[in-house]
Amino acid sequence: MAVPIRGADWRPEALDPLVRVLEEFRTLDPDLPIQYALSFLTIAQNEGLSIRDLSERLGIAQSSASRNVAALSRWHSFGKEGLDLVRAEEDPRERRRKIVTLTEKGRDMAGRLTDLLHPTPPQRMTLRSA
Secondary structure (H helix, E strand, O other), X not given: OOOOOOXXXXXXXXXXXXXXXXXXXXXXXXXXXXXXXXXXXXXXXXXXXXXXXHHXXXXXXXXXXXXXXXXXXXXXXXXXXXXXXXXXXXXXXXXXXXXXEEOHHHHHHHHHHHHHHOOOHHHHHHHHHO
């Protein structure tokens, strides 16, 4: 069980990596909903999950998960361009089921986020000077 952080343990600089991650998401779209970011992170951690699995993990309706995946895909709704971070493909064993994986751009994004959260010593120096 996780131990709650007491107010006395709070250090503002400890939030820096989280701020950098959110800023990285904003480079994709300044108005990117947090639900899209959470969907992307869940897909990156669990590649190959279905849209239904995504909805269950996030505690959202399957229709919401489907919309999130569409926004993160190459083409959003009504021919609008999406973020091209993930792709949803038909499961060959169950045609109604969609399996979600990262695109190359999505893998690059996941790598950048990982670097922001777990920087190497040279990256730390760059982040400190930013």
